[in-house]
Amino acid sequence: MNVTDILTDALSRSTEVCRQVLDGLDPATANTAPAPGTNSISWLVWHTARQQDAQIAALAGTEQVWFTGGWCDRFGLDLPADSMGYGHSAEEAARVRVDDVGLLLGYLEDAARASADYVAGLTEADLDEVIDREWDPPVTRGVRLVSIADDAAQHAGQAAYLRGFPAS
Numbered sequence: 701m702n703v704t705d706i707l708t709d710a711l712s713r714s715t716e717v718c719r720q721v722l723d724g725l726d727p728a729t730a731n732t733a734p735a736p737g738t739n740s741i742s743w744l745v746w747h748t749a750r751q752q753d754a755q756i757a758a759l760a761g762t763e764q765v766w767f768t769g770g771w772c773d774r775f776g777l778d779l780p781a782d783s784m785g786y787g788h789s790a791e792e793a794a795r796v797r798v799d800d801v802g803l804l805l806g807y808l809e810d811a812a813r814a815s816a817d818y819v820a821g822l823t824e825a826d827l828d829e830v831i832d833r834e835w836d837p838p839v840t841r842g843v844r845l846v847s848i849a850d851d852a853a854q855h856a857g858q859a860a861y862l863r864g865f866p867a868s
Contacts, residue, residue, distance in 0.1 A: 718859060745808060752811050
């Protein structure tokens with residue numbers, strides 16, 4: 701197994717967790733935050749896809765599938781078109797609502813496919829390239845990809861935790 705295989709696997713795991721979370725889930729449950737000021741499953745899965753999509757597109761120098769796949773229009777969120785969840789207030793996070801959880805899954809899978817396609821074309825030299833000198837130490841492409849996978853894993857895990865909550 702090479703490094704790009706490992707990164708592809710790491711990135712795909714959050715998609716699989718979210719797929720399980722969304723399986724048979726009704727929109728009301730997906731859209732409900734467990735307590736005031738917390739995130740719903742809808743927001744968590746949406747953000748998992750958005751952060752991956754936006755960051756991979758930036759690394760690849762391509763457009764986000766959020767736009768090219770028409771997902772922004774299909775979601776029709778009352779948020780700026782380029783919103784991805786970072787820095788959202790509780791009120792902004794609550795605006796991420798869906799009438800069909802299939803929409804969340806479709807976007808997540810589209811973003812995951814774009815990520816896998818991007819990673820498949822990378823070389824070890826690409827992974828070692830410094831892409832952000834604003835940090836100490838500077839961030840390489842490989843480190844950024846690990847960060848993307850880690851963020852996705854954390855939010856997918858939060859969604860799985862919420863899905864396991866008993867109904868109140």
